[in-house]
Amino acid sequence: MILSIASGKGGTGKTTVATNLAAALECPVRLLDCDVEEPNAHIFLKPEITERETVTAVVPDVDLSKCEYCGACGDICQFSAIVAAGETVMTFTEMCHSCKGCMMVCPTGAISESSRTLGEIIKGVSGQVELVYGSLRVGEAMSPPMIRKVKEEVRTEGLTVIDAPPGTSCPVIESIRNTDYVILVTEPTPFGLNDLMLAAEAVRALDIPFGIVLNRCDSGDDNTHRYAREQGIPILMEIPDKREIAEAYSKGHLMIEAFPEMKVGFKNLMGECVKRET
Amino acid sequence: MKLAITSDGTTLSSETDPRFGRAAYFILADPDTLEYEVIENRQNINLPQGAGIQAARTIVNACADALITGNCGPKAFTVLQKAGIEVLPGAKGKVEDVIEQYKKGAFTPAKSANVDGHWV
Amino acid sequence: MNMKELTIISGKGGTGKTSLVASFAALAENKVIVDADVDAADMHLVLEPSVKREAEFMGGHTAQIRPDICNQCGECRERCQFDAVSDDFVVDSIACEGCGVCVHFCPADAIEFPRRLSGKWFVSETRNGPMIHARLGIAEENSGMLVSLLRKEARKLADKKRLEMIITDGPPGIGCPVIASVTGSDAVLIITEPTLSGLHDMKRVGELADFLKVPALLTVNKYDLNPEITRQIESFSRENHIVFTGTIPYDPAVTSAMVAKKSLVEFSDTPAALAIRNIWERVSTYMQT
Numbered sequence: 001m002i003l004s005i006a007s008g009k010g011g012t013g014k015t016t017v018a019t020n021l022a023a024a025l026e027c028p029v030r031l032l033d034c035d036v037e038e039p040n041a042h043i044f045l046k047p048e049i050t051e052r053e054t055v056t057a058v059v060p061d062v063d064l065s066k067c068e069y070c071g072a073c074g075d076i077c078q079f080s081a082i083v084a085a086g087e088t089v090m091t092f093t094e095m096c097h098s099c100k101g102c103m104m105v106c107p108t109g110a111i112s113e114s115s116r117t118l119g120e121i122i123k124g125v126s127g128q129v130e131l132v133y134g135s136l137r138v139g140e141a142m143s144p145p146m147i148r149k150v151k152e153e154v155r156t157e158g159l160t161v162i163d164a165p166p167g168t169s170c171p172v173i174e175s176i177r178n179t180d181y182v183i184l185v186t187e188p189t190p191f192g193l194n195d196l197m198l199a200a201e202a203v204r205a206l207d208i209p210f211g212i213v214l215n216r217c218d219s220g221d222d223n224t225h226r227y228a229r230e231q232g233i234p235i236l237m238e239i240p241d242k243r244e245i246a247e248a249y250s251k252g253h254l255m256i257e258a259f260p261e262m263k264v265g266f267k268n269l270m271g272e273c274v275k276r277e278t
Numbered sequence: 279m280k281l282a283i284t285s286d287g288t289t290l291s292s293e294t295d296p297r298f299g300r301a302a303y304f305i306l307a308d309p310d311t312l313e314y315e316v317i318e319n320r321q322n323i324n325l326p327q328g329a330g331i332q333a334a335r336t337i338v339n340a341c342a343d344a345l346i347t348g349n350c351g352p353k354a355f356t357v358l359q360k361a362g363i364e365v366l367p368g369a370k371g372k373v374e375d376v377i378e379q380y381k382k383g384a385f386t387p388a389k390s391a392n393v394d395g396h397w398v
Numbered sequence: 399m400n401m402k403e404l405t406i407i408s409g410k411g412g413t414g415k416t417s418l419v420a421s422f423a424a425l426a427e428n429k430v431i432v433d434a435d436v437d438a439a440d441m442h443l444v445l446e447p448s449v450k451r452e453a454e455f456m457g458g459h460t461a462q463i464r465p466d467i468c469n470q471c472g473e474c475r476e477r478c479q480f481d482a483v484s485d486d487f488v489v490d491s492i493a494c495e496g497c498g499v500c501v502h503f504c505p506a507d508a509i510e511f512p513r514r515l516s517g518k519w520f521v522s523e524t525r526n527g528p529m530i531h532a533r534l535g536i537a538e539e540n541s542g543m544l545v546s547l548l549r550k551e552a553r554k555l556a557d558k559k560r561l562e563m564i565i566t567d568g569p570p571g572i573g574c575p576v577i578a579s580v581t582g583s584d585a586v587l588i589i590t591e592p593t594l595s596g597l598h599d600m601k602r603v604g605e606l607a608d609f610l611k612v613p614a615l616l617t618v619n620k621y622d623l624n625p626e627i628t629r630q631i632e633s634f635s636r637e638n639h640i641v642f643t644g645t646i647p648y649d650p651a652v653t654s655a656m657v658a659k660k661s662l663v664e665f666s667d668t669p670a671a672l673a674i675r676n677i678w679e680r681v682s683t684y685m686q687t
Contacts, residue, residue: 010411080328
């Protein structure tokens, strides 16, 4: 089973749910941290790092000695990453989407494959949890190719848990598509609810079953409960708003380490997801 | 000698356009004879990204020797520089007045882009 | 006119960007507010804008195969680098990158390439002045482009109304919409929280500001949650030429203010509200120099 954990709003507890769930199950779990812009799962799982790999994207490299300045490369490029002007061809590789169109259209074979570093994939082990996370290079704009790379580590057997980035646009969609069940983590505040509604629409667009984990459940107002009820979205788990939980989090401690009695809650959460997957 | 000037209209009495990539028109003028032609930039204005780069390409392909505009971003500047076109930023007022100022040597070629790109 | 633009970012989500900007909106004069967190926009919940003008945002292109013309030769499938063409020759609009390679190479000219309507953007009036905001369509891309557009419109509006400042509520992360929010700003204000995650993410976003050559200011929200990490953040900022503008204590009134659709400084005079006033003083003084 592939279980993804998302939320519209940031800071609602995605990583908390993902790491605690993975660690509470006491069975082999693969956790993929797809929040490649700001990966945090490793802070809580403190894995022993087993592998690091640089991830690159294909970009064009022009051999001007073979170029006849026909301009076909610049014409096909939708992203202005390659431009032929007068007697020169220039590339702006940071804008390249790696479609290879320029290489395909070049009549003289003057364009070959070079690469741009997107970031790094890091793998590690923490107890029974195998963690894979991506770390986008600072200054790199495109996170989806990096997310795709992390998602190549999905296991077809056993359980894979995916920690998605916040929001509702392409990086989130890339993270949660082709997963079996989505947990949307939110808090019962007006911002939390607004973003939950957006996230729910996105998950529905992908046609994946989903439920809610309500973090800091006793703060804010009761509109999130009402929304969930009206929409028929199950609330799978509620986590109380306790200063001790926030303090443990601040130090990078897992909730189930600081409060072992919460382990059963996460085990039940997993049970709820499995039950509702189909 | 061909001078390209970003303009919001199609005559020498039009106002210069401070934008480069998303300027309405380019006026390509001979400063001595004041003969000119107009190049529309409509195809670039609505580009989702890279308008500056594409506008620079238009200027290069029009065989201009120098470009007078308000602001020029880094990528467009790179393209123009590589093609050997002088970038003269700081244009204000009517196109014809700017040509006069140019002839008096009022513009200094930029050594780098004078504004940040809109997109990285 | 010497108009300045301040962008508020955080790296980590949920550290209080929008709440802080809502308070700044109440404290600052002669400014326009931009909500650049376009895929989870929340500012409108506090500022309750009345929309004066709305426009469509056209994003990138998407390939669409016309089944009546397609002869299923497979050229598009072979060339697509994004696995966006299905076995039965339908383009998955989510996977399609809009590169146009299939369109170019289709021997039957069966592929259309329209730009997609990716969202809407609005120019609004609020009790605290004008606001520019947007709503990105569900599962749409190009939020960076939309952010650039919002900032450009804010500039136009500020020019026209002779406003002195643009205050932009940025998105979380360090990727495309963040880069689009920060590039060319006069300063960024990073708001973080004293947690190991907050510290980790703040460092990356600080590095990004440095990479984009935009000066950075910093504030720590809920500083009393972990005073030790607050100290670490403060010393990190001093060592990295980030201007430390002060701390905000944890305050449950922040959520109550949100529920009441008010910014904290409008809602109460708690120590957190006072701290935000002081931070605004420092930030606005910094922006004027």
